[in-house]
Amino acid sequence: MDQPVETLLAEMDEAGVEKAIICAIGSHLVINNEEGNDFISGVVKKHPDRFLGFASVNPWYGEKAVEELKRSITGLGLSGLKLHPVLQGFQANEKIVFPVIEEAIRLGVWIYIHSGTPVCSLPLQILELAQKYPEAKFIMGHMGGADFFLDVPEPCAKVSNVYLETSLTCHPVFVKEAIEKLGSERVMFGSDSPTSDMKTEIEKIKVLNLSDKELNNVLWRNAHRLFGL
Amino acid sequence: MDDWKVKKLVIDAHCHLFTNDAALGFVSGSTFDEFVQELDDCGVEKFVLFTIGGLFRDFQKSNDEIGDMYRKYPEKIIPFGTTNPWYGEEALAEIDRCVNLLGMKGFKLHPWMMGFPINSVQMLPVMERISDYGLPVLVHSGTAPWSEPLQIAYLASQFPKVQFILAHMGITDLWKEAIDAACRYSNIWLETAGTPTVAIKTALQEVGPERIIFGSDSPYGGVGGCQFQMNKLKYLKLGKEAEELLLGGNLQRVLNL
Numbered sequence: 001m002d003q004p005v006e007t008l009l010a011e012m013d014e015a016g017v018e019k020a021i022i023c024a025i026g027s028h029l030v031i032n033n034e035e036g037n038d039f040i041s042g043v044v045k046k047h048p049d050r051f052l053g054f055a056s057v058n059p060w061y062g063e064k065a066v067e068e069l070k071r072s073i074t075g076l077g078l079s080g081l082k083l084h085p086v087l088q089g090f091q092a093n094e095k096i097v098f099p100v101i102e103e104a105i106r107l108g109v110w111i112y113i114h115s116g117t118p119v120c121s122l123p124l125q126i127l128e129l130a131q132k133y134p135e136a137k138f139i140m141g142h143m144g145g146a147d148f149f150l151d152v153p154e155p156c157a158k159v160s161n162v163y164l165e166t167s168l169t170c171h172p173v174f175v176k177e178a179i180e181k182l183g184s185e186r187v188m189f190g191s192d193s194p195t196s197d198m199k200t201e202i203e204k205i206k207v208l209n210l211s212d213k214e215l216n217n218v219l220w221r222n223a224h225r226l227f228g229l
Numbered sequence: 230m231d232d233w234k235v236k237k238l239v240i241d242a243h244c245h246l247f248t249n250d251a252a253l254g255f256v257s258g259s260t261f262d263e264f265v266q267e268l269d270d271c272g273v274e275k276f277v278l279f280t281i282g283g284l285f286r287d288f289q290k291s292n293d294e295i296g297d298m299y300r301k302y303p304e305k306i307i308p309f310g311t312t313n314p315w316y317g318e319e320a321l322a323e324i325d326r327c328v329n330l331l332g333m334k335g336f337k338l339h340p341w342m343m344g345f346p347i348n349s350v351q352m353l354p355v356m357e358r359i360s361d362y363g364l365p366v367l368v369h370s371g372t373a374p375w376s377e378p379l380q381i382a383y384l385a386s387q388f389p390k391v392q393f394i395l396a397h398m399g400i401t402d403l404w405k406e407a408i409d410a411a412c413r414y415s416n417i418w419l420e421t422a423g424t425p426t427v428a429i430k431t432a433l434q435e436v437g438p439e440r441i442i443f444g445s446d447s448p449y450g451g452v453g454g455c456q457f458q459m460n461k462l463k464y465l466k467l468g469k470e471a472e473e474l475l476l477g478g479n480l481q482r483v484l485n486l
């Protein structure tokens with residue numbers, strides 16, 4: 001799936017999205033991490049007023065992955081770590097990922113993890129990782145996706161280092177219940193563009209009739225607070 | 230095929246009846262009256278209604294509840310029954326009762342919630358009976374290990390007279406598989422509740438608008454759920470003809486309305 005920068009910017013403009021966090025997909029996410037991070041960093045540097053970038057490293061590269069994360073944050077100016085256990089081929093809470101998590105803690109950056117896909121990217125596996133590393137800061141992407149929503153609001157409310165991201169969760173009410181359980185300070189709007197699209201994903205938040213405070217938290221204030229966006 | 234063009238009905242292919250004991254705290258959803266009002270506001274003229282409770286417990290009782298609602302709103306509701314293949318003869322008798330007594334127009338199956346693999350041998354007599362009545366089935370799809378699109382498609386290949394609607398068309402993880410299934414078998418239809426935009430875009434290209442069907446999964450989405458699922462399609466700017474197919478034309482062909 002290709003998404004030229006111009007297409008993304010046009011989509012943002014149309015949907016009224018001022019800033020976005022971007023990360024690599026395809027081989028850039030899975031195997032060619034250096035190339036992917038260079039690419040993302042290039043886009044961010046070209047449009048610093050519109051984008052922040054998250055780095056991709058595949059934990060299977062071991063020490064190389066740790067070094068690449070360090071390079072991405074301190075050298076390339078990227079702002080966080082994106083992990084995708086399904087595409088990168090590891091179970092979210094297995095040992096292979098620990099060194100990368102520990103490096104993210106040292107660097108003080110947020111870790112975005114895809115969630116909701118059996119067998120290795122499930123909410124409770126991510127929660128397990130978050131409990132093992134209470135100093136790490138996690139964003140659970142898609143908040144359980146379609147079928148694992150039951151594993152999200154209550155369990156995540158029991159820890160303080162997991163935030164939720166709303167893209168692809170398939171019903172508006174899931175977002176509402178997440179806000180009720182975790183508070184609107186820990187739920188963040190995301191679109192997963194180009195898999196979903198920004199207008200549709202914003203619609204999912206808007207139909208909830210949230211209070212102004214909640215709506216602002218979800219749509220921008222949380223990201224602003226966390227990433228200085 | 231021409232009929233629907235005259236009627237231009239907007240139909241929602243996927244709605245559940247939440248009862249007090251049966252939402253099971255799964256999600257709060259919205260009440261029946263709330264979501265019927267919302268469907269109305271969204272311009273939905275008819276909707277397919279099936280149980281939620283019957284996916285977990287007594288399916289006969291749950292089918293009766295659908296039958297009751299159908300008698301109350303015969304113009305609005307297109308009733309679908311459910312049956313649990315684990316119950317053997319009883320499951321088959323329930324199909325008969327659904328069709329002959331309650332007037333059901335199709336069946337909903339939810340393998341992982343109901344606790345059976347869609348590819349199990351128990352499914353064969355069930356499908357044979359449904360095939361005898363010439364009715365469609367709407368099957369939850371997209372969840373491993375029992376509700377995967379190609380598993381459902383394999384069953385569809387064995388029952389070519391039955392129209393299989395893949396509810397959620399593979400949802401977030403298996404939509405590519407759902408599209409492959411629809412490309413291979415002409416009796417597979419793709420229903421859009423909960424599926425991401427890119428899945429629908431890809432299906433439009435690879436399968437075509439003739440076999441994609443709008444559904445909202447109401448009242449699962451809570452207040453605003455139907456509006457969200459419908460606007461997801463409208464934002465795609467499908468064009469008038471494709472939009473009419475997705476929003477009701479295709480389902481009228483499946484149901485022979």
Ligand SMILES: [Zn+2]
Pocket residue numbers: 243245446449
């Ligand atoms: Zn449903």
